[in-house]
Amino acid sequence: MNAFSNSRTVSADTAESTEFEAVLERAVTAVKGAGEHLRERYDVGARPGDLDGIVRAIYANDEAVLALIKQPLLKARPGSQWVEDELASGVLPEGEWWVVDTAEGNINHIHGMGEWGVTATLVRDNAPLLTVVYLPLTGDTYTALRGRGALLNGEPLRSSAKADLRAALVGTGQAKPGEDAEALRRMGATVTAMLINALVVRVSVPATMQLIHVASGRMDAFWQFSDVRSGLLPGALLVSEAGGTVTDTRGEPWSLASDDFLASAPGLHAQAVDVLSDLS
Known part of the structure; x- marks a missing residue:
């Protein structure tokens, strides 16, 4: 669901x-x-x-x-x-x-x-x-x-109106200490890919502090290779209710059963998925 x-x-x-x-x-x-x-x-x-x-x-x-x-x-x-x-x-x-x-x-x-x-x-x-x-x-x-x-x-609140990933401020980060090595490898690969394709990449914690920026239109996308509920649920609802798009990194519907997460401005969501999906 x-x-x-x-x-x-x-x-x-x-x-x-x-x-x-x-x-x-x-x-x-x-x-x-x-x-x-x-x-x-x-x-x-x-x-x-x-x-x-x-x-x-x-x-x-x-x-x-x-x-x-x-x-x-x-x-x-x-x-x-x-x-x-x-x-x-x-x-x-x-x-x-x-x-x-x-x-x-x-x-x-x-x-x-x-x-x-x-x-x-x-x-x-x-x-x-x-x-x-x-x-x-x-x-x-x-x-x-x-x-x-x-x-x-x-x-x-209203999410960003940007439609060009090359103009986007995007972010990611660890969900918790001691993350699985494979999740960290994926995160590193996608950071590199976003550094090439987006304007600026932030890597910081916690997730909620970045997701409130996505909901407010100050940031344009956030992704994470984790499903820690408390770090994603507040921002996911805020982004969605602010008109943003919430899926997994392949563009499929996100739920608590998902392995990873993407929240973005609707106008550049497909571009973000294109960058992330091959590395997810």
Whole structure:
């Protein structure tokens, strides 16, 4: 199932739409509250000295934010369930699930860098219904409700109008540490191919921080050889609801069962697939 191909044209009925608007409002409150706590833990001068220190800092952030966000989100949608492993991938069981990253870009946060936030996506039967991405350092809140568009601080988002890959700013990155060697080889090959075919290539983490740029039209495409749910679902829904195109790297419908991912401006999607598909 492609969760994104018709999200702008098929809306839930009025009663359900109103119901999920209320859930989204409560989710925004929960995510922003958790994000402010994460901001209090932020130190621009942080410089962890070794792997053990990095791991301790990452877990400490996750545990601190989880204590604040889990119960409010579950209460926002009674009967929903919680995905425990934020780095997990693949198809979820039927029903409604919260897919949450308590510190998206945690590695940046603990190194005193600025690209991090808190995300939460409500998924029903493997299709995202709504998402919230909050960036505490800027105060920006990105939201999307399926079939109702994507917003930044309440204002509509629109993906890029570019139609020429040679003018495109594109990006990719690791989904998590310890990626499969074959996935990293593919990523390196596609970076080279995009350096030849696109204008500029960014390689950075996390995925959500690049996908909000694609949804906003500031970037033109993002691809990744991974299916980590929490890194892709928020941005996938935002891009789709902003008028962008979401598929795998061969141009086939993307879902949680897919092996890889591509989100782009619709006018250059076919060109991006041409570059990526031979190397995927």
